[in-house]
Amino acid sequence: MAQTVRGVVSRSKGAPVELVDVVVPDPGPGEAVVRVQACGVCHTDLHYREGGINDEYPFLLGHEAAGVVESVGEGVTDVAPGDFVVLNWRAVCGACRACLKGKPWYCFNTHNAAQPMTLADGTPLSAALGIGAFAEKTLVHAGQCTKVDPRVSPEVAGLLGCGVMAGLGAAVNTGNVGRGDSVAVIGCGGVGAAAVAGANLAGATTVIGIDLDPRKLEWARGLGATHTVNASDEDVVERVRELTGGHGADVVIDAVGRPETWEQAFHARDLAGTVVLVGVPTPDMRIDMPLIDFFSRGGALKSSWYGDCLPSRDFPYLIDLHLQGRLDLGAFVTETIALDQVEEAFAKMHHGDVLRSVVVF
The missing domain is CATH 3.90.180.10 (Medium-chain alcohol dehydrogenases, catalytic domain)
Incomplete structure (x- = not known):
């Protein structure tokens, strides 16, 4: 009934x-x-x-x-x-x-x-x-x-x-972050903070949290960011390069989903690095960039749907890590x-x- x-x-x-x-x-x-x-x-x-x-x-x-x-x-x-x-x-x-x-x-x-x-x-x-x-x-x-x-x-x-899986999966599943990688996360709200945690969990040695809000940068530090960048007073691309030996990050995750943040992610990655878009853009947003930039930098440009998760695989695993004190x-x-x-x-x-x-x- x-x-x-x-x-x-x-x-x-x-x-x-x-x-x-x-x-x-x-x-x-x-x-x-x-x-x-x-x-x-x-x-x-x-x-x-x-x-x-x-x-x-x-x-x-x-x-x-x-x-x-x-x-x-x-x-x-x-x-x-x-x-x-x-x-x-x-x-x-x-x-x-x-x-x-x-x-x-x-x-x-x-x-x-x-x-x-x-x-x-x-x-x-x-x-x-x-x-x-x-x-x-x-x-x-x-x-x-x-x-x-x-x-x-x-x-x-x-x-x-939703949110934690989307961000964590963007790092672990879509970005394939591995041991020793450098990772930058643009936007450290719920999804971005989870991406920071995911990068840390996957073994990244440099994890850079980027945001305009000092509170969110503090959240990112608490979840494993080794460095933070306040985008309101620092050049994001140049700062990420400085923190990665002048090269750019192996994986850059855009958890905002705006043209300007995606372009920052594109240019803040290393040659042949990976950009992951997990922030959701609106239908009216457009990007105008020289095609040669895509060819000359190589690498991968990915979108992450729900962290590319498989619930039956990922949910029990992450809950177990939480219960063990590892997440x-x-x-x-x-x-x-x-x-x-x-x-x-x-x-x-x-x-x-x-x-x-x-x-x-």
Whole structure:
């Protein structure tokens, strides 16, 4: 029987979010209902509220979540009621051309629940990234549930659902950072700070955090940056070269996603180095550069989708590292909040006051 829970909804572009009744159907074939225990407030949720993703209002926001499977639909075998899971928005299909080539992290046909959750009056809700976890319970495709060690606290586990995985994976998976590498990260908010942590975890010996905000540079130092550059008063390209023997970094990660930061990343890398774009640009942004620059510098220019992660591989591994004391996921949690404080958390995020606010149920 369908359940009614409380959830955070965005009804129109730019309007404050509302805490309302949400109807969660029983799980159908391949689906699962998850009792949400914690959900991070991610910038992507703010993008949804501002109409930056699409205009399919109303949205049920929230996607960086962990919780316990309550019930499953027909045919579900990978998870069962009682399992502690982190939710993901790239539930691989196993059958598309990427999956069949052995690269499921590029899956072109990821799954979401077939049924919509609704408002009390029956209006269908668009679940943010197919999850909608600013709610006491949510309906997802079972493939969006990744089992992890239940000893981990939900408020840190859920962060792997988006921002931390995106940044950490940009370094480890997309950038292929290795032992002894030099890495520069432009933008040290939640995603960039995670990229710093990922570079450190992968064995980079020089990790340079770059930002305009001294608070974010301090966060980067706490997560393993060996050097920081304040872009408001230093030339980013020249400073990165100075810190890397005059050559440039082996890997430069743009966690901002603007033309000017991407060009900084391009020129701050060593010859044949790698640029990774993980910050999300807007559709109107353009770059005008001489083609000879691309040819003469060589190397690789990559975009990172969700840190090129495979949840079934990466989530349990990273949780294990956290439990062993080798990856401090708790460092990303600035504050824990109640469900009715999401709008306030958006304001703090917009002003750069937090790495992550996390809703705890």
